[in-house]
Amino acid sequence: MTGKQDEPARRNATLKDVAAACGLSVAAVSRYLNHSIKLPRATTDRIDAAIRELRYQPNPHARSLSLGRSETIGLVIPDIANPYFAHLAAGVERAAAEFGLGLLLCPTLSRTDREIDYLGRLSGRHVDGLLFVTNNGDDPALALALKGSDTVVLVDDDIDGATAPTIMADSDQGGFLAGSHLIENGHRRIAYVGGPAGLSSSRGRLGGFRRAIAKANGSVTVVAELQGPYSSEHGRNAANQLLALEPRPTAIFVASDEIVLGLLTVFKQQGVKVGADISVVAFDDVGPLELFDPPLTAIRQPVAALGRRAVERVFSLIKGDSLAPVTELLPVELIIRSSVKPLHR
Amino acid sequence: MTGKQDEPARRNATLKDVAAACGLSVAAVSRYLNHSIKLPRATTDRIDAAIRELRYQPNPHARSLSLGRSETIGLVIPDIANPYFAHLAAGVERAAAEFGLGLLLCPTLSRTDREIDYLGRLSGRHVDGLLFVTNNGDDPALALALKGSDTVVLVDDDIDGATAPTIMADSDQGGFLAGSHLIENGHRRIAYVGGPAGLSSSRGRLGGFRRAIAKANGSVTVVAELQGPYSSEHGRNAANQLLALEPRPTAIFVASDEIVLGLLTVFKQQGVKVGADISVVAFDDVGPLELFDPPLTAIRQPVAALGRRAVERVFSLIKGDSLAPVTELLPVELIIRSSVKPLHR
DNA sequence: CTGAAAGCGCTTACAG
DNA sequence: CTGAAAGCGCTTACAG
Incomplete structure (x- = not known):
């Protein structure tokens, strides 16, 4: 002993x-x-x-103090329970681990004040860089707060007036693909239900959609463009408005999974059969849309790639490679399932 | 100037x-x-x-170094993209913010070696405490590695031989509710499809289910008990096995959302109508099960409460309140939708 | 109550 | 190449 x-x-x-x-x-x-x-x-x-x-x-704290950096990045994100953000976070976390970076979760509940607070973690050197996912890009306070932060990468949406590098899906392409797909299937009265007018992701989807419509040379009518938050509540409201229309649209482009959930809830309650009664193309495609009734045709966002690319870029910024703060657009994909009914002309 | x-x-x-x-x-x-x-x-x-x-x-690093703690906890979790874990993480993150704790994400992809690595972050004082979510509770290496860590709270499942405090949903109750509900609806040939035999969450669900069956005094037959990983692949395999049975079960208790996704995929391919042809009760209820075809009856786990309670307990441990390392069971709830068909006797 | 000073555990410029 | 020592920016026991 x-x-x-x-x-x-x-x-x-x-x-x-x-x-x-x-x-x-x-x-x-x-x-x-x-x-x-x-x-x-x-x-x-x-x-x-x-x-x-x-x-x-x-001891990582001693190391961080001495080095002046922490080998940790923060992920500023509205709500991790949202499947879209959850998938994005998964992509980020995987890449972060590969780069040897810790990942601090910074949930904002979409509140601008919290988003700005987290910027303080950066300037306070708590984290070396920030991946910034926000739905408040049209709030001027955000662009202002962002000034001077040089290791921030905007992901998924941009911020008006900010010059930070940005990684986004090609929303315009997505909107165009969705619109074209509906038109090719013979739809002539189409509605758009999408995100907030102020957000670039939203503007992109609507812009691409309109581009597809325009290409049809006036043969297609957009019966409604309903913009609102990326929420299922907005989807429910939109569904009610569209059902009240006379005549109804034969097809809808719904520019987010979250919104489509609300829309489908109302349709189900009202006995409106997606596919048969009204065609739908969704956007995001992170939920199990293939198990829905009917399986939903959707534009798929490259979530994993988005996360990875964002980590790569913030890593470069931290290393000091001062790349030009360009916006990168990653391609989306049309996933055809059964929610679009071909119409006879 | x-x-x-x-x-x-x-x-x-x-x-x-x-x-x-x-x-x-x-x-x-x-x-x-x-x-x-x-x-x-x-x-x-x-x-x-x-x-x-x-x-x-x-400077948080200076503070942490001086204090010997970081006011940050780690969330060790298999995969944040899985909706169940995403919801759990959201509950954790909300509570952590309220307690003034930072949250470091520690994704394991269910690999035991990574889980053990993260334990090192604790002993290395990188984080003050750890919330540990694992599906490898039957791996003895884990219990061994956990020894001596006194600010770890096990969440969602426990670890054989570990004495750490544990917060879990009442799986036994859930299994019992599911089984009883099927029996009350007149089902007499029932199958069980659940998680790994070695996990206590899984044992609980099966145990409660059997308890409900036993209560029916031999009038109900369990035609199969298919255990496997909490994965959609296991669900697909199980679906194929069950469809091959002669005669088929009239109802299935599927003890996880993830597994049910795979099961439904196969049923859909094979033209088997859930509800009409075969009844299903699911477990977890984090996905948009109400939008499925048909809306799925399920046992709902109290995910948010699980996360919150886990943070409360780890916070107490960090403060030094050495509570007895008890296991807490949080109640589950039966959510009735349309996937269970009442059978005439 | 207050301040000077030691200490937390690293990293690295500096001198040998 | 190597080691002694300063420094990172806090907190807090210690002495006044």
Whole structure:
């Protein structure tokens, strides 16, 4: 019994302990752990053994303080329970892990004040960079608060007047694909239900949609353009408005999964059969839309790629590569299922 | 032009700067910021003004290093893109924010080695506590690695042989409710499709289900008990097996949303109508099950409450309240929709 | 009550 | 190449 009993809650080993254990200076060990200065094999073996023996783990706070960076990025995001954001977060987290970056979750509930607060974590050096997902891009306060932050990447939507690099899906292309698909299937009275007028993701989808309509040379009527928040409530309201129309549209382009959920709820209640009675193209395609009644045709966003690319770019910014703050558009895809009924002309 | 031009990227203000600006010692300002020592109103006004003026933000790493804690917890979780985990994470994040705790995301992809790695973040003091969500509770390595970690709360499932406090939904109750509901609707040939045999969440659901069956005094037959991972693939396999049965079960209790997705995919392909041809009760109820075809009856887990309660408990542990490491079971709820067909006896 | 000073555990410019 | 030492920016026991 010579001290072999497992002393519980022993003080954590520090670099000093490791150094002492193998008769080196802390500087040497630190350098070995970081810069990979070349050391004789025998020495490195000794260090490795000591680390294992003492269960040494570098204190990340000391490291961060000394280095002035934390190897952690923040993900500013409205609500992780929303399937779209959840998938985006999953893409981000995967890439972050690959880059050796920790990921701090910064949920905003879409409140601008919280979004701005989190910018403070950046300037306070809590995190090295920020991935910024917001639905408040039309709020001038945001662009203002963003000024001077040089390691922020906007994801999924941009902020009016901000110059930060931005990664988004090609909303315009998506709107165009959706509109074209409906037109090709013979629809001539089409409604649009989408996000807030002020958001670029939203403007893009509507713009592309209109482009498809315009291409049909006046043969197609847009019976309604209902813009509102990316929420199922907006979808429910929109559904009620559209059902009241006389005559009804034969097809709807619904520019978000979240909105489509609300819309479908009302249709179901009212006995309106999607596909048979009214055709629908959705947007996002993160939920299990293939299991819906009927399986929903949708524009699929490249969520995983969006997340990965955002991490890549913020990583570059942190390293100091001052790339031009360009906006990157990632391509979307039309996923055809059964919610669009071909109409005879 | 007396230095009034907005020098960009100015060094961040420190506590020292603030102290100097108002002619106090750093100790005084630090105490004011933390302990709320009483200071004359005039003084605190001066401090507040200086902080605003200098845009002072405490350096969290210095604080963490000095304090030996980070006011951050980690959420160890298989995959944030899974709707169930996403909802759980949302509950956790909300509560964490209320307690003033940062939330570090620790995704494991259900790999035990990664789960164990994250335990190192705890012992390395990167985070003050860990919320641990795992589907590998039957892996002895996990219980071993967990030993000595005193600020870990297990969420959603437990770990065999671990003594950490645990917050789970009442799976047994859920299984019982599901089984009883099917029996009450006249079903006599019922199948069970659930999670891995080794997991307690899974054992609970099956146990409760069997309890309901037993209560029917032999009038009900369990035609199959298919256990496997909580994955849609397992659901697809199970669906194929069940469809091959002769005669088929009239009802299935599917003990997870994820599994039910796979099951429904196959049923849809095969033209089997849920509700009409075969009744289904699901478990979790986080997806938009009400929009499925048909809307799915399910046992709803109290995800938000699970997350909140877990944060409360880890917070207590961090404070040092050494509560007994009890397991808490939160009640579930039967949500009746349209996937269970009443059978005439 | 208050301030000077030590200490948290790293990293790295600096001198040998 | 190597080590002693300063420094990162806080908190708080200690002495006045």
